[in-house]
Amino acid sequence: MVSQQIVNGLMLGSIYMLVAVAFTLAIGVLNFLNFSIPGLFMVGGMAAYGGVKLGLHWSLAFAGALALAALISLAVERLAYRPMQGGDPEAPLVSSLGFLVLLENLMLIRYGSDQQAFPPLLADMNLRIGDLVIGMAQLASLALSIALVVWLSWFLSATNSGRRIRTVAESGETAVLLGVNMSSLAPRLFVGSAMLAATAGILFAVNYQQVSPFMGEGVGFKGVAAMIVGGMGSIWGAVLGGLLIGMIEVLSISVIGANVVNITVYGLLLLILILRPQGLIGRPPSREKL
């Protein structure tokens, strides 16, 4: 059973991981805690469900969901991120949360508050090794998540655009001095992080065969926790954090009980923030110059 629980934890962690990476892109580069990400995660799942329900082939439905999430994210950039530059650092939080509430309520009006069943893509999508059950969809999503992250970290370190993004992450001012065009970079980052969140939402729908207007909240908050535990702004930190949070959640449930999950997961987050705010992988925040 222990091995089954480890498998379960890794699978859960792979979902958290993608959401954490989406958060980390927004916060590490743009210094924006984007609370619309849980909403975009939900849009990924719900729009894919809507597409399949309309009779679209699943590939078309998925593509449509990704495109919709990207479009919404552009609106978030335009209405929540851009006008707030130079204002209170907390202000974008309000509007990005506004987007979360808006998206949830729009889906609620369209599909109701019920959890909906997402149709299985195959009859039995599971590998069975002895007693051990591994979902193929879950395995595929773990592989896809890791592939995406590997590609992303290669992109950031080896390409010109990637280096530009890293410069911005180090210091927005330096980046502007070096001629990085923020007004074209920010929308791209928003689209990128929306695609990651929506992909996670689609994988969630396929894995757990369910969607609901509120599916983003729980996963989103765990994603934020994963990002911080790993180290804000670090992609591999988000990966590590996601898998760790997934494992801790599953182990808490199987060893103690579901009623302590919030205590262990968020207790760990609190502890990390107090003892090592930079996370497991990540640099300490530096003191400003005069």
Added chain:
Amino acid sequence: MNKLPIFSAAILVGALSTQAAGAQELILGYMMAKSGPYVSLANTIEIAVDLAVEEINNKGGVGGRKIKVVKFDTAGDPKQATTALRRFATDDAVLGVIGPFSSSEVRTTFPVGEREGVAQMSMASSAPGLTKGFTYGYRNTTDEGLVIDQVIAALKAKGLPAASGVAAYATDDVVSKSIGATVVPAMFKKHAISLKGSVDFQYAAFDLSPQVAQIKQFAPDIVGLGSPPEGAVNLAKELKRQNVSTRVIGGTTISDPELPKRMAGAGDNLTIGTTFFPDVNDRTKAFTAEFAKRAKAAGFERTDPNQFDASVYDIVYLYAEAMKNGSVTGEKAKLAAERTAVRDALAKIKNLPLLEGSISFTDGDAVKPVYVLEVKGGKWTLLDTRMPN
């Protein structure tokens, strides 16, 4: 600065309360949950309320007076529910209140109703002991302990395997937890089922793989489930995925006409107790047909009535009966006395034949038949009909 809220709220009140001014009508308040977390469960209830009121009024009303319903959306929020009740009690001069929906709302509105002296009857809250200590608080729901008792008794009566069991429940939901932590172990003991262990999950859990991995270890004949319908769907799917064949049993919390469809092939043998089944007799069939017609016309996706729709339909009839027995006139001057009369008449109702079966009240809770249903071939089928003893 301080005038702004009072001013603007006053405008609102003026706009809303004019509709409640009818003179010789018998007014009931109805707390809806048309937005918020219970929408899908609760949004068709209004159809059942309107249907029952229409039927009664078409037959001449109560003692020649028509029933009128004033409605207020609480969004399933306990705070807004108390606002609704205050409005019904003070502004709308209601004789009784239909609702509220959820247990959390009941916990905040029953004390208000007790102070204001106006009866309420909930159609959905089934947490144990909610009416205790309240003389104006009623529920047309059945205590989950009684329901699960009858479900297990039905299994035993039909000779189905039930020698060992596991309890599974959501820990952060009042009703679910009391079922899983208290009711199921007690009922297992009563019916000599060995309790092999228990697993729990969070109300909003989507991933039940760790819990099912544990259930697999216990290999029980039945799993006693305390959970909302979502938990039942997720558990059924995960049981199927991990190849665990066991019978899941539960109470009214997972009673949902759509459940077999939502489980998409999983969940065969899921057995629950509920208080409404469409195919019991001509009356239930007629109600189901009329409800479906109206739900379709209103554009709802679900057209089958659920247990709450049926419950609320009966609540309107229960109030009508109580107002008749209490010789209520609807005159403003006698309001307080007539509200108390309605309350006292409700308490005296015995074996009134209604849609859900024969209904009586004990300590504010309805006593009515329990229909034990089983999922077979993707559909609910009636396994047994039992009367709580």
Added chain:
Amino acid sequence: MSGYLTGVLVTLSFNIIAAYAVYLPIAAGQLNLGIAGFMAIGAYAAAFLTNEMSWPIWAAVLVSAGLAGSVGLMIGLPVLRTHGIYLAMATFALGQVISAVFLNLEVVGGAAGYPVAAYAPPNIVFAAAAGVVGFMLLLSTTRFALYLTAVKSDPTVADLLGVSVRGIQAAAFTLGAMVAGFGGALYAHHYSFIEAQHFNVMLSVFPVLYVLFGGTQTVLGPLVGALFFTLAPEWLRASAEWRYALFALFIILFMAARPQGLVTMSLFRLFGRRKPQVTT
């Protein structure tokens, strides 16, 4: 008074108290996303004192507010070592942990919730909210309020001018926790029932929205924000299922047009100019 108006004003009163609980730390540059945790402490402690110890409501409410404040101070000191977004996340985690602890605390009902016997009628709630507003207005005329803005605006310089930045921040955080505990304690005694599930993330987040919407620069911002967030959904009642969607859309558009919130210093000066200058 109309029953409906009473109900709405009670909700408004609780929202105002919550808004000021969040406002104090925000004014010092700290985003507290865990205010619900402190409300829970106040609510449960006060309910326990009146239910099990037969204390009078007023004493239970005051002591519980103090308790929430002391917990805020004890937990706040290590948490306040973090800054900016880290602090926001630490308070967020804190709120989650506190409400999860109450969910498991069987002595106050656990998941089944905790009924509260003693009752605080609407007038008491109105008076309490008015008291909190009055207290905040008075506080806004002191150096303490000035230092909150100074610490938020430029902590390094405030420190070099001799202001104890951590002291001010800890005081703001503690005072905020106290106000939250006060509101929670009163909530328990007005609504007669509390459950841990009520004290969730959204309960922490909404007061933050009131404050940021109203504006953090002046002491009136939270009041205006709470007013708007309480009354707007009531106005939108007619639009039934669309009401929360419309509401969210409005917030997004409003914040895009006015990122500093509704009530700002410059708005004040605009009005202040017309009057003779009496303050100097």
Added chain:
Amino acid sequence: MTAKSAQRSVALSITGLSKSFAGVRAIDNLSFEVPEGRAVALIGPNGAGKTTVFNMVSGVYPVDCGTIAVNGVDVTHMPSRKRIAAGVARSFQNIRLMAHLSVLDNLLVGQHRRNASIAAMLTPYRLVPSHRWKREALQALAESGLEAYAKENVGALPYGVRKRIDLVRATLAGANVLMLDEPAAGLNPTETNALRGDLQALKARGLTLLVVEHDMHFVDSVCENVVVLNFGQKIAEGPLSTVRQDRLVREAYLGVEEEA
């Protein structure tokens, strides 16, 4: 504040101060003194480490080794917040006024050191028309001829005005040693003259000044002595006229500047 009689004549004393950033020596074994009531300028080419010295004296950076004493009190390891009480206040190269506060409020924050008790903190002084604190701050503004700006939001004011308000704020703490980081940079000739008047008034009140400044005419008219830094090391010290003759100084810095 009361220094021991033996050290009364030295207001600021720096001994063997060193600081490295990421292995690079920013300040190397620096020692100098500023006598009470005198003005000393810290000069040197960009990157010589002048602001770093200010940051160490005010406690923004911890020192690697060496000691800093203000009015005879060793402040080397004192928290930055407490150093203003030991008698040293400073202004900033990039003006650091609090943007959301009015000019008057900025000055009131500047008074904190002398009104630090809890009681003072909780006095509802805004309710008192013409409270002592407000009068005092307005008077300080008036002495610099800036009283018209009292109610303005600092963000909207011209650069030169903000610069001088920054200076007024630094004086309000009652510290006797003022460190001014490029006070004349960016000022027009009229403003520079006004500033010169301000500083001479401060000296007349017995205050001690340590100034970082590039404008040598300004330095000449305000400061009795200069300390020349290059690559973190002191290369010369003395009256400006003497130091000007120093070969090292000419090579490192002054020569270039004079010809430019």
